[in-house]
Amino acid sequence: MENVITNNKNAAVAKATIPVIEIKDLHLSFGKNEVLKGVNLTVKKGENLVILGKSGSGKSITIKCIVGLIQVDKGEINVFGTDITKLDNTELNKTRVRIGFLFQNAALYDSMSVRDNLGFVLKRHSVELSNNEVEEQIKDILESVGLIEAIDKMPSELSGGMRKRIGLARTLILKPEIILYDEPTTGLDTITSREISELVVEIQKKYKTTSIIITHDMACAKFTGNRLMIIRDGVIYAEGTYDELEKSDDEWVRSFFL
Template sequence: MNTLPDSVDAQNPVIEISHLKKSFGHLEVLKDISFNLLPGENLVVLGKSGSGKSVLIKCIVGLLKADSGIIKVFGQDISDPDNKVLVQLREKIGFLFQSGALFDSMTVRQNLEFPLRKTKKDLTEKEKENKIHEALENVGLPDVIDKMPSELSGGMRKRISLARTLVMSPGIMLYDEPTTGLDPVTSEEISELINGVRKKYNTSSIIITHDIKCAMIIADRMIMLQEGNIYKEGNPELFKNSDDEFIQSFFK
């Protein structure tokens, strides 16, 4: 469990969400979600499958359009995103997909080059190469640069996917179930890696998970979603010591 870093400034949240609503047809996935993400904070969003956790971060990054509510990233309102603003903001937001979402027709090197080719046009080939090597070093996989994603294990794919976001040196990281499908040892390694990324890149992160062990390692603060609303918010100790049966069901 972490304590909030010294740099946290509660007055200037990096993400502000208020009264967010999102439905698919008649199904209301997010009913009324409001919270802030503070600088340097690891915020874990817990919830059962289908509780709208992934929808929430996809709304933040603009992959889904919210029905109503306000989403501000670095103070800029992207609730009704203008493409230019969103493209600029996406350069500062890293998104780790649940499946890794590596481009399977490309090598690891090409996967890591991909986000750089549009956003860092001013970099020389040498500088790009250095960034790629640095990102791979930071996830502990410097030797797989010329491998195809199909040649990597599940944990390695998650790490490479994380490296692909790190080449952009993002200010915010959004992790969509980073430990799903991994064995307990690899899950713990990925959790430690998330903490390492926060230290090294000074990122603020939202981590979607239902892996309570992972959550307890990385969380500064936790939010639990149930039926499209925030059910409980607080630090990990509050959750751990809660008498609430629903919350305790995650710890069993």
């Protein structure tokens, strides 16, 4: 009996340590411009991984590849243990439902109220829900991002920070296991950026999400990231915690922290 218990524990530990996302030797070119030249990375369950890099280094392109928005030239993208580069559209869409993507501009429908923006996504993927259930879930998720009072507002009536929060609410409403953040604090003032960073961490804790955060904002990187990677010349150039990379012997790596 003791051996059975021990084996079960070992199996549970092994399962917990399997990466939720694992990218192997990822290559991508646009014409003669080779953007990704062999990117390798893993993200563990429940981890917030921050990816840093200069503009045009391929940070945002990498996470777009993870949801199949861009097709790669070579390499594997294993999500939940399956290489998504080999999936057909039907199988890929099933995986996408488990992944939330927060775009830089929040990508709200300008002609719809906040309620309708959230309801549209929910009804599209959860057709069995009643109108009352949809309304309840909309209100619950708005409470989570602290914007229940904005339920009847139009996107044009929202500040930049509010738009980010509503965009995040729309991402969260399908209860994704993975969230990909593309520059979540870009264009925001210091105080609002801090609030968004705090919300990212709150979501990680409350919903047990696994996330990749693309950012230029070092305050955001420090606050949200359990681990950081820096991409350079199409490959992962450095990896570690914020403190480790800040004290790196590599002058180029340290330049991000000045």
